[in-house]
Amino acid sequence: MSKRTAITSSEIGILWMTYKQKTMITRMLDYFIEQADDEEAKEIMTSLQSEIKPYIQRIADIFKEEGMVVPLGFTEADVNKGVPKLYDNGFDIMLLRLLKQISMGMHTLNLTMAYREDIINLFRELTVITQRYYEICTAYLLQRGLLTRSPSVPMPVKVDFVKDNSYLGGINPLATKRSLNTVEVSHMYHAIEANLFGMTLIKGFAQCAHEQEVKDYFSEGGKLAQEIIKDLSQLLAASDLKVPVPPGGNITKSTLAPFSDKLMMYCVSLFCSFSLGGNSLGTAFSLRNDIAATLAGIMKDVFEYAHKGAKLMIKHSWMEEPPPTN
Known part of the structure; x- marks a missing residue:
């Protein structure tokens, strides 16, 4: 499939949304990196930001090649790096983990709405990056006791089938x-x-x-x-x-x-x-x-x-x- 294949409406839409989201994340990272007092957290955020920025440019280049205006998204005017901390105690990595949850869902869905090889590859690569940083953030928070696991339950020892419609009840x-x-x-x-x-x-x-x-x-x-x-x-x-x-x-x-x-x-x-x-x-x-x-x-x-x-x-x-x- 040629990279010169005409871009579709779906591809314009998913690239536009991704550009907005990635510029927002980049601006938020500007602030949290500046305020970070934990070196490991700072390294995680700095590394992610360096991996995100080329994709923002790649999306902008696609728009330009198609004769389309590049979205404004979010710029340096939207962040004030020098102000005091608004959050502490691991909030920066907690935010990053939730943003990666959102990104994982969006990138996977976007893959199903892309047709052109270069755009498919872009979202495939973003999916890999997002999954990796989600795992890194989860491990960081668990190691520091900043994330609670869901409850443990007894292990089932046999296969059961629902016996009657009362299984669906609950409103009465x-x-x-x-x-x-x-x-x-x-x-x-x-x-x-x-x-x-x-x-x-x-x-x-x-x-x-x-x-x-x-x-x-x-x-x-x-x-x-x-x-x-x-x-x-x-x-x-x-x-x-x-x-x-x-x-x-x-x-x-x-x-x-x-x-x-x-x-x-x-x-x-x-x-x-x-x-x-x-x-x-x-x-x-x-x-x-x-x-x-x-x-x-x-x-x-x-x-x-x-x-x-x-x-x-x-x-x-x-x-x-x-x-x-x-």
Whole structure:
């Protein structure tokens, strides 16, 4: 397949989204590398940044070759490297790990929407890089006690089949609910873990944002994350399973913003999209009706919150328009 094959609408879209995300990550790394006091964390972030930057340029070159304008994305104007730490205690690598989770999903999906050899290769290479750094970040956090593992359960010793429809029940408050299965636990635990981190991130953003309505929006997001954690934790606790706790990533007292309101709003929008995707999978793979209903309710709340954020970004001219089809 020739590299001169005409680029498709799908390929333009996935490259555009990737350019935005990678420029955001690069700008965030600018700040966290500057503030890092742990040499291993600094090395991880510096190494990742050096691997990401060539791909930003490769995407820009593809756009130029196709006669298309290069997105603005995020620039040095969106980061304030010299301000004091807004977060500490491993937050930088916790953030990087969550960003790599998002990137893994996006790159894999993007591979299924690419047709041209050079673009397929680009996303294949990004997938390999992302998986490697996700593993590095996970190992770093586990070694320092900054990441809790999901609960252990007794090992099954025989194959069982569902015997009746009560296995799907759970909505009737008078009926006995079966314990959660490990598939359901995996999705709920992951959602709680992500929201615990997201709550810390967004509360820090609320503490330092410039615009008051942006501060208020972030504060609302912190409360939403707290409610999600509470609802899902109750489901785990009802099956006598331990609930994730935030072992690190504290907010300092600094009120000086390391990032522009525009970048912070985009970051929260990205996390909302990640939450919607994760909860949709959790709903699809949960067989107890009350779990599916809880996750569907969470998706509704997150969608409404994200939509409110989109309106706020449009109001302040922070939302870069995706390439149109005509």
